[in-house]
Amino acid sequence: MLSEGDIYARIGEDGFARLVAAFYAQVPGDEILGPMYPADDLPGSEERLRDFLVGRFGGPRRYEEARGHPRLRMRHMPFKLNQAARDRWVQLMDRALDQAGLPSDAVSLFRQFFHHMATFLMNTPS
Numbered sequence: 721m722l723s724e725g726d727i728y729a730r731i732g733e734d735g736f737a738r739l740v741a742a743f744y745a746q747v748p749g750d751e752i753l754g755p756m757y758p759a760d761d762l763p764g765s766e767e768r769l770r771d772f773l774v775g776r777f778g779g780p781r782r783y784e785e786a787r788g789h790p791r792l793r794m795r796h797m798p799f800k801l802n803q804a805a806r807d808r809w810v811q812l813m814d815r816a817l818d819q820a821g822l823p824s825d826a827v828s829l830f831r832q833f834f835h836h837m838a839t840f841l842m843n844t845p846s
């Protein structure tokens with residue numbers, strides 16, 4: 721059975737790049753998420769999420785080198801992460817997972833992780 725730490729070996733740098741690109745392609749046109757992300761630095765946002773995921777799933781730890789400890793709850797405090805924002809983020813990521821052409825065992829581990837993490841990051845009820 722595939723474990724989280726083996727995903728990088730299984731899908732490679734390119735698998736993460738496809739997934740995160742498919743997610744961010746949907747962000748600018750989204751009425752909830754679009755306004756939250758820096759319009760002038762979407763490639764930077766894409767790189768931060770990609771590097772975080774690569775390190776989290778068994779690849780090189782570039783995110784920590786560049787940004788330090790992730791502290792994701794703290795880093796999301798400036799944004800209003802209510803149920804609607806959480807659900808939309810998960811919806812766009814689920815769609816990205818459908819599009820990225822990744823092996824199904826990796827997809828199900830990612831789905832679980834994203835659903836759980838997005839709930840954990842919520843910081844306001846409404």
Ligand code: HEM
Binds near residue numbers: 765792834838
């Ligand atoms: C729940 C809905 C979520 C919303 C609305 C949201 C929104 C955002 C926004 C607006 C940013 C700033 C963009 C930037 O980096 O320039 C950000 C950063 C980030 N998010 Fe999220 N996010 C959500 C969930 C998640 C989840 C589930 C993860 C991890 C799997 C995640 C990982 C990250 C990372 C790694 C950064 C970069 C942090 C940094 O180094 O500054 N986010 N998020």
